[in-house]
Amino acid sequence: MSNYNFAQIEKKWQKVWEEKKAFRVVENDKPKYYVLEMFPYPSGKIHMGHVRNYSIGDVVARFMKMRGYNVLHPMGWDAFGLPAENAAIKNQAKPDKWTIENIKDMKEQFKLLGFSYDWDREVATCLPDYYKWTQYLFIKFFEKGLAYKKRSFVNWCPSCETVLANEQVVSGLCERCDSLVTKRDLEQWYLKITDYAQELLDDIDKLEGWPEKVKLMQKNWIGKSIGAEVEFEIEDFDKKLKIFTTRPDTICGVTYMVLAPEHEYVKQMVKGTEYEEKVNEFVSKVQHMSEIERSSTELEKEGLFIGKYAINPITGKRVPIYIANYVMVDYGTGAIMAVPAHDDRDYDFAKKYNLDIIEVINEDGIMINSGEFDNLTSQEAFDKIVQKLQEMGIGKKTVNYRLRDWLISRQRYWGCPIPIIYCDDCGAVPVNEQDLPVVLPKDVMFTGKGQSPLATSKEFAQAPCPKCGKKGRRDLDTMDTFIDSSWYFLRYIDPKNDKEPFSKELVNKWMQVDQYIGGVEHAILHLLYSRFFTKVLRDLGMLDFDEPFSNLLTQGMVLKDGAKMSKSKGNIVSPLEIIEKYGADTARLFVLFAAPPERDLEWSDQGVEGCFRFINRVYRLVDELKNVVCVDSKTEELSKEDKKIRYSIHSTLKKVTEDISGRFNFNTAISSLMELVNDMYKYKELEDRNPSILKEGLEIIITILAPFVPHVAEELWQIIGKQGSIHDIEWPSYDETALVKDEIEVVVQINGKVKGKLNLPADISKEDMEKLALQDDKISEMIKEKQIVKVIGVPKKLVNIVVK
Template identity: 50%
Template sequence: MSSTEPQDITYNFKAIEKKWQDNWLNNATYRVSMESNREKYYVLEMFPYPSGRIHMGHVRNYSIGDVVARYKRFRGFNVLHPMGWDSFGLPAENAAIKNATHPARWTYDNIDYMRNQLRQLGLSYDWDREIATCNPKYYKWEQQIFLEMYEKGLVYQKNTTVNWCESCHTVLANEQVIEGACWRCDEMVDAREMNGWFFKITDYAEELLESLNQLGGWPDKVVTMQRNWIGKSTGLQCDFPVDGFANKETLSIFTTRPDTIFGVTFMSIAPEHPLLDTLLKDNPREGEVRDFVRRIIKEKQQQSNQDFTEKEGIDTGCFCINPFNGDKIPIFVANFVLMAYGTGAVMAVPAHDQRDFEFAKKYNLPIKPVVIPEDTLVQEKEMEEAITGRGVLANSGSFTGSDSEQAKQAIIDFAKSENIGDAKVTYRLRDWGISRQRYWGAPIPMVECDICGTQPVPVAELPVTLPEDRGAQQNDCAPLHQRPAFYETNCPKCNGKAKRTTDTMDTFVESSWYFARYTSPRFTESPLNSSEASHWLPVDQYIGGVEHAILHLLYSRFFTKVLRDLGYLNIDEPFTNLLTQGMVIKDGSKMSKSKGNVVDPSDLISEYGADTTRLFSLFAAPPEKDLEWNAKGVEGCFRFLNRIFRFVQAHLDTIKNGEVITSNDLNDTERELHRKTHQTIKRVTGNIENNFHFNTAISAIMELFNTLSSLSSDQQKDALGSSVIREAVDSMLILLCPMVPHFCAELWSTIHNDRFIDDEQWPSWDEDAAKEEELTIVIQVMGKVRSRLQVSPDIDDATLEEMALKDENALKFIDGKAIKKVIVVKKKLVNIVI
């Protein structure tokens, strides 16, 4: 510790942070509006669910976003940086029941508490744009978007099999069913056919896939996940007639391997396949098959990923006919076939599909090789696994002898000419079921009339609000279908008695367009002010967890395209750049209450301050990597800020008296600090601009401070003029300000007589000043260091090689031996190989 950093100067972070938080709030420092003279920049972190308390994941996510926002302001951008609350959903109902309160009361109390926590972190939000998705002023516009989508044919109803909890009176997602029971009440879940509302996201499947190519600012892994989720496949669709049925029943299949269609030896159908009832009518195997189906459906509810390790099936006793060769094919119900994907029926070719191969071996079904690797003889009895690669067709009628890849299109063309099939493009993506049978969600604005059928609520009558009538208890969370005061209404068409739709929307709907509403959150004429939206969108930098890489981001992309087609937006994609930050890890696992390894940010802020908490979350790891919790790291960040604070206070007069450096007339000590300052500006700017590696940016600033502190020690302080000290301190404070804003605002105001650091510009560097006067070049002989050279930074490789070969210390180890080659690593080393 330098004697120039006195220990009696106190960094009172509590007073400093409270002062600047009040200042920013009272002066609306970060309020923003459209401007034509500054380039816009929209930075957004995924908004939180108001659970009641922020956690370290929040701190990391929002600190990253705040650094970007503050940095861009320093660079002259007009920055939009809003915050809001994803505030509908089951957790609020759970908490309301548990705490004997109402979901709205619980939600808004949590919002108030968490808003205060976020303000304590010093986050530079435009709080005037705050939204809460449970507010009718927000979901009114969501309901209008729903109605406009309905008018365009993008919304429809259909029956579907769902996980139903009778106790909670709601549909559950697969992820909400744990070992067959409801995650909320632990009651067993049943499969139920229900009528639900769907968005036709599949209408946009091809565009959603194609426009992934525009997302150059997204992580490759996220783009790949989205591409796989959409899952485009091209192949053959054809019908296999069911044998023995007078009404010509068929099983429709789709395959990407038409070259194997002559090798089909059985058919697998999903337990929920609609043809199953017909197949089992007057079937002696009906009881056995239905018992199997009930068991498999139950097991599916207990396995959210529906990846069955044990492949099981049961023979229905029925057959279908392969239209290509007339083979009679047994029909099995199989646990691995999903009704939600494809047609719910899969042609099984065990010779060329490993899953089918194992199934056929288990149930002693035929295995018929039809694609044979060239120059290979394959017999069924000798096969130990399926052949999945390219080959030559065998046992395939007129196609025998054809190359399998070429035969795919030829077989499709043949099927089309014979009217037994055709080429088809399919997608793994399924339409988005948005119906939820719960109270705390946005009501779907539709009415059911016995005379007029399904009718939309007139736009003029929006919003359809949640009823606030409560039963005997204040925490009455009864779903809407149990509330006559809500659903009893009149038909908007005939004015007769009718019933409101009692489903509420999936909460993913709210989060699929909130980023657009931020551009005009108080607009009262339509969902979006088109001029504001066209000015601010797309979001330039979106930040959030990789766990949202598929559904939230996919739905947001879908909604953006829909809002474009409805005339509200003029963009195709919502987020130009995406940063998926890593998790916060403690004791080897993600921080969570269930693991008992949570560190409360409020405790950290109380003990060390918001700036230290922010600094640690940014310094401990690059943003895309997991952050390993380290209490000593927090203490180290706190010590670093204290050292800077003490240094500035101890040198305040010197710093204040410093003038702008106007010449190169510096002594060696001054030139060293001047050079380090400009090198640091360059490094920090590059670290932020290129990859948001704030950890290395902070490290560079720490190096600058260490140089400043060392050169200002008692032994050397007379060699430093006030101008280079002032330059170093000023640069350091602006470079650090995005990370630790209260701290830097306070010191800047102290040095610059109450000027605001927010009004300053990001420092620029002088390339000549940043150049090293000499480089140290290592000379190796056979990979071992034998000497060093001090050279000009501008030296070329040829000159460097020549100097190395003349170096006396290196020559001792060459000892007259033949030189095989010389390897020059630019500006670092020369390795002589003998």
């Protein structure tokens, strides 16, 4: 008997697949199926999260191919980003060289796992043939008025003398040098995602194949609220303070106003006053805090009176103006009216600073202390007060969104250059399409300090104006890497196109993505930005659909000892070590078997060992029976045992088919397959075993295994004398007649406790079932001295005899 030599088998079939381009997609008349996992950042080494995410996608891709679909299953690289630049600063490595080497290494590791990718469609977002079209799309957004520049506060490290992205700020400190991060007011590029806020919100309800928790997260992020915009006059100040409130009915309970410390009016109002110094100190202190800290419900509310008063437009009362750490300039108008009697946060602040608290709604929801609006319901007051504000010309009913326009500027080198040239005469002018891509220069310095590395290039910064030809200067920022991943799924469909980002005809044919798979950590930003891009490209006439992803699966994390695998925790398990010790098929089988895909998976060395033993067990079974099943044999009259094993074979096939189709219950599918293998081992030991049934069983076992453990399935298929690839065969249909049982097992209970089991004819009546249960020798002995109160029969399941 031959041994399961996984290293030899996996190498052999990977070579065959590569030589035959087994997973290359060609256009044909089969129904299409586009399965996609979120593409990775090329860090150089795969981790168990990668193995899990991409194994899930590979099962779906292989299964759907066997179901008769033309499957598109591409892979590429989200290749721009901070790590490459940090490596350049730390090790004087070239970001492009460092990234390309990492891509090469990770690609080889993915191939070791046997993933069925069409590598002819590979894209890397850092290559000019990709980012040329990212720049093209930016220009289209710019021309449509959806890309614009404005001043805003950004994270600033005074030690590194550079702007930091939010992800570079850890607990208020620069991740590179641990210096305290401050805020700096800079001019930045934005995309006008707020123009699509309502449609993005409305269309969430169309995403029937998305998890409810993800849809809720997106709804909350967009954060629609209906209320009123109100202008408050400020004493001795020539501008009005605009606020948004969802509760205009409580306006008579306003006892103070609060501005974000960064609000543009603050410095103007305190300039030259006794409050200026303290306000500046407070502003500096708050700017060292992260947005997460400032929006936390646990935050201790701190504020400062700035010496100014606003006038309540309904009551005419003077109310003091404060600045506070819990109000942020980017939310709403950066100012709020505070009603401490009806808001916990305002109440805490009012108690701390001894401010008035005026109740304006009683326990029954009726207005009080509100002058002409007394005795109205809260909703009636809402409408009447908004109407009055409108008549006064200082307010209106309005809709507000938590969603803010997307800040895309990054003062970084390793990103897509922004294709804009500034001209003293013409202003901001997009680069001409024929001059794209604006290629990243090579002559840059990586110091980690000062302005963007692009500014250090002698060649890059200066460029003629595309409009008038006079001397101009390039934009020295690069784009947020979320831009690259907001349209990559479209480029996969037409990756070699050098005339346009993608063919409209091809994209309309292949989209939407039928199944998208990735981590829940991308549930908001990446998915929201991809939805936004799709809608804009539709409005630009580049495609004809509204949403990019029909179905979404967010897989759980891989944990060890209850914690996410990480270097800092010292609990990392290397996929390459598992592949070397047990093989890729075992690694794949474990991550698919150990937990449902959407749940976190706890790593288990014993679980891996168990999966390895199972594959060996299947291999031995097939190897032992190969001579039996390779011989054609006639199906004889089926014995009781024949029928029993055929029931096991076809019920397993039915369950696995249903578990993979849409539900992705891979763990239960594999579990039922393990039970079938146990049954086959018992059946093969019978003297009167039927060779044709052994053959049927082995063929179905190997077929079911194929999407999960593709290498060994190919080998076993060959061992039983089959030609060609198992992944090219049609997924079998289960035999309905095999699922009809001659006998059923009926449980017998006495007073609700199980006392025995009976094998009875499948078509037995309820009455006969009860009668036979009472006549059973074992049962009748137990109840012979008891009085039977009643007999309860559940057809084809159980009989409960109630006695006293």
